[in-house]
Every structure is written in structure tokens, then in C-alpha cells.
Amino acid sequence: MDLDGFRFPLGTETLGLSWQPRERRTGTLNLKSCELQHPWSDRLVRSELAALPLAETIAYPFQDRALDALGVYHGLDSGHVLLTAGSDNGIGLVVDALVRPVGRLLLQEPAFEAWRHYAELRGVRVTGVPGLTGAPPTADPAPLLDALRDAPEPTVAAVTNPGSPSGLLYPPSTMRRFAGTARDLGHLLVIDEAYGDFVHTSHAPLVAEFPNVVVVHSYSKAFALAGLRIAALLAHPALREHLGRFRPENAVGAPGVALLERLAPQRERWQEIWRDVRAVRQEFTDRVLSTHPGWRALQPGANFVTFWSPDPATADAARDHLAAHRVRIRSLSDLPGLRGCFRVSLADRPTMERVARLLDAVADRTRPRVDVPADNAPTAPRQAAHHGERPY
Ligand SMILES: Cc1ncc(COP(=O)(O)O)c(C=O)c1O
Numbered sequence: 462m463d464l465d466g467f468r469f470p471l472g473t474e475t476l477g478l479s480w481q482p483r484e485r486r487t488g489t490l491n492l493k494s495c496e497l498q499h500p501w502s503d504r505l506v507r508s509e510l511a512a513l514p515l516a517e518t519i520a521y522p523f524q525d526r527a528l529d530a531l532g533v534y535h536g537l538d539s540g541h542v543l544l545t546a547g548s549d550n551g552i553g554l555v556v557d558a559l560v561r562p563v564g565r566l567l568l569q570e571p572a573f574e575a576w577r578h579y580a581e582l583r584g585v586r587v588t589g590v591p592g593l594t595g596a597p598p599t600a601d602p603a604p605l606l607d608a609l610r611d612a613p614e615p616t617v618a619a620v621t622n623p624g625s626p627s628g629l630l631y632p633p634s635t636m637r638r639f640a641g642t643a644r645d646l647g648h649l650l651v652i653d654e655a656y657g658d659f660v661h662t663s664h665a666p667l668v669a670e671f672p673n674v675v676v677v678h679s680y681s682k683a684f685a686l687a688g689l690r691i692a693a694l695l696a697h698p699a700l701r702e703h704l705g706r707f708r709p710e711n712a713v714g715a716p717g718v719a720l721l722e723r724l725a726p727q728r729e730r731w732q733e734i735w736r737d738v739r740a741v742r743q744e745f746t747d748r749v750l751s752t753h754p755g756w757r758a759l760q761p762g763a764n765f766v767t768f769w770s771p772d773p774a775t776a777d778a779a780r781d782h783l784a785a786h787r788v789r790i791r792s793l794s795d796l797p798g799l800r801g802c803f804r805v806s807l808a809d810r811p812t813m814e815r816v817a818r819l820l821d822a823v824a825d826r827t828r829p830r831v832d833v834p835a836d837n838a839p840t841a842p843r844q845a846a847h848h849g850e851r852p853y
Pocket residue numbers: 494495546547548549550573621625653655656678679680681687691692
């Protein structure tokens with residue numbers, strides 16, 4: 462690289478990769494990045510944050526009590542839990558510590574962008590494996606099972622469940638099958654469960670049963686801690702020891718550790734919040750589909766709804782229409798398997814009423830016939846929950 466005449470060899474790994482620092486968009490509602498936006502979680506986190514002793518925020522953190530609380534939360538011994546500075550950092554660590562030694566990553570797609578980014582940054586070969594099939598999309602385990610069977614041993618495979626950004630979910634039996642197949646063939650399976658808590662899904666029991674399973678568990682979404690940058694890797698104690706040698710705790714800040722210690726034991730309050738998020742989701746979905754009966758909502762979703770329209774142009778049209786009204790959502794139409802899809806993350810009821818009203822104005826160019834397999838059908842419009850007045 463040439464720095465105004467000063468030359469230094471920086472390698473070529475970063476040259477094809479982009480860097481876009483988060484941009485402040487004052488006055489714009491962000492329904493794109495799926496942070497938890499709910500009045501009850503705001504209240505809970507605000508009160509715990511306000512009660513933190515100064516010493517627990519400005520001194521180097523001790524993690525022991527938070528790890529104990531998280532062990533209880535995940536139903537594992539705390540020796541299975543390793544904190545990282547968000548799952549972004551956890552994914553980078555997985556790539557450094559687990560993928561780089563074997564040089565191969567099977568990535569079920571679409572997946573969180575960080576997987577491909579950090580793998581490519583480290584010069585690791587990524588093989589994308591389709592995780593979706595059909596229109597509207599459904600989750601398809603077969604390509605990953607085939608890829609595990611065909612992969613040279615040993616390989617690392619990464620799966621996101623529930624899917625992000627699809628919102629589709631593999632049942633526990635399928636996840637066990639992935640784990641067992643990977644173990645029998647000498648592969649590691651890494652499961653990103655960033656949205657699991659919203660839909661009663663935890664893969665921690667697989668970590669207890671299968672030594673080859675690692676879970677990436679973000680606290681950004683379910684515990685509304687995105688700004689604290691805190692997540693955990695759940696793994697067999699020997700794997701955790703190997704991962705720990707990369708010293709991820711040195712990037713984890715004290716406020717995040719202290720908050721986790723206080724928030725993890727409050728499971729019942731969180732369950733109430735997640736239940737209400739599901740209710741908001743159902744009401745918003747019903748409301749949108751009542752105007753757009755040809756659209757589908759991919760199930761079960763999480764604190765977001767992924768809509769599919771039979772007209773592939775609708776996804777970008779919805780994004781652009783909302784952007785014109787200063788609401789950011791994400792069109793997914795350019796992602797493998799998600800043509801015609803766009804994703805809206807959820808906020809409080811009045812906000813979602815406003816967004817639903819804005820979506821009323823989005824028209825499909827055409828209304829082609831929709832073929833939905835009867836046993837795998839995403840949600841079609843239901844009767845509005847309340848007669849006369851709409852829930853929003
Ligand atoms: C599937 C998935 N994993 C991980 C993350 C990021 O989590 P964190 O905030 O812990 O880095 C996201 C965020 O959008 C995500 O969608």
C-alpha cells in the first residue's frame with residue numbers, strides 16, 4: 462500500500478471487502494437492524510442500568526458471577542460459556558480459532574453478513590449452501606446434510622436458527638440431525654441463535670449432548686443490549702478453553718457484564734416481553750396481510766416479520782416507499798432464496814400501526830397466481846383480530 466509515498470506491505474485480504482461505519486440518520490425510524498424496541502424492555506434495562514454501582518462500570522470487569530447467571534440461564538455449567546464483544550466478535554473468534562486451522566467453512570445461506578466477511582478477511586474459503594427453497598421460501602435442510610456428507614473432513618459448518626433474515630425455523634429434530642451428522646463425519650457445527658429466545662428456541666441442550674456443537678448467542682436482540690456489544694459462545698469446556706486462549710474477555714466491557722448478571726436471572730419478565738413481541742408481530746402481520754392478501758409472512762419470524770410478495774419488485778418498492786417516509790426497512794430481494802422478500806423489525810404498537818398504514822400504499826405490479834404447498838404454507842391472511850376497528 463502506498464501512503465503518500467510511504468510504502469508498506471499490508472496484504473491483499475481486505476482489498477475486496479467493504480467497510481461502512483454505521484451512519485447516524487437523525488429523524489429516521491430504524492426498522493432494519495432488529496434491535497429490540499419495546500416499552501417494557503426499555504423500562505427494565507433502564508432501571509438496571511441506573512442502579513449499577515460506579516465501580517462495576519469503570520473497573521476492569523470480573524466475569525464469574527455473570528457466567529454463573531448465564532450458565533443457569535442456558536441450562537449449562539458455566540464452564541461452557543465464553544463472553545465475547547457481541548456475536549460479531551464471537552463469529553470472528555470462531556473463524557480464527559476453529560475455521561482457520563481447517564481452512565473450510567460451509568455456510569448455510571442466507572446468513573448474517575459477518576460470517577462471510579470475517580471468513581474472507583482471514584483468507585478462508587467459504588462454500589455457500591442453500592438453506593431455502595421455493596417461492597414463497599421454506600427452510601430446506603437437505604443441501605446442508607448433503608454438503609456435510611460431501612465435505613472433506615474436518616470442516617466447520619455454520620447454520621442460523623431461527624433463520625435471519627428469513628425468520629424460518631428448523632425444528633429440534635432437524636438441528637439434532639445436523640449435529641449428529643456433523644459429529645459422525647468429523648465436522649464442527651456452529652449455530653447462530655441470535656433470535657432463538659423470541660420463538661422458544663435454544664440450542665444449549667445440543668452443546669451438552671454433542672462435543673462438536675458451538676452456539677453463538679447474542680444478547681443484543683433478546684435482552685435489548687445491542688449497544689453494550691455482548692454475546693456468548695456456548696461450547697464443550699475443552700473447546701471453550703481453546704477459544705479462551707484468544708482472550709475475548711479483554712474486549713468485553715464492564716457495563717455489559719454487570720447488566721447480564723442482573724438481567725439473565727429475570728427470565729419471567731423477559732418471557733412476558735417476548736410474548737408481547739409475538740402478539741405485536743401477529744397483529745401487525747394480520748393488519749398488513751388484510752390489505753395485501755397475496756403476500757405471505759414467513760413463520761415464525763422473531764422480533765421482525767419477513768414478508769414475501771409474488772411480485773419480486775414489491776420488496777424494493779416497499780423499502781423505497783417507507784424510506785420516503787423516513788422509515789428504514791430491508792429489502793432482501795437480492796439474497797439467495799429470498800427474491801420478493803422484505804423484512805420489517807418490530808417496535809411498539811402505535812409505530813407498527815403507522816408502518817402498516819404506509820405499507821397500504823405499496824402496490825404489487827401484478828398479481829400472479831400463488832402456489833403454496835399445503836403442508837408448509839407460510840401464514841396467509843387471517844381475519845382481523847378485532848372486528849370493525851383494526852388492532853392498529
Ligand atoms: C443472525 C444474527 N447473528 C448475529 C447478529 C449480531 O449480533 P451482535 O449484536 O451480538 O453482534 C445479528 C444482527 O443483526 C444477526 O442477525
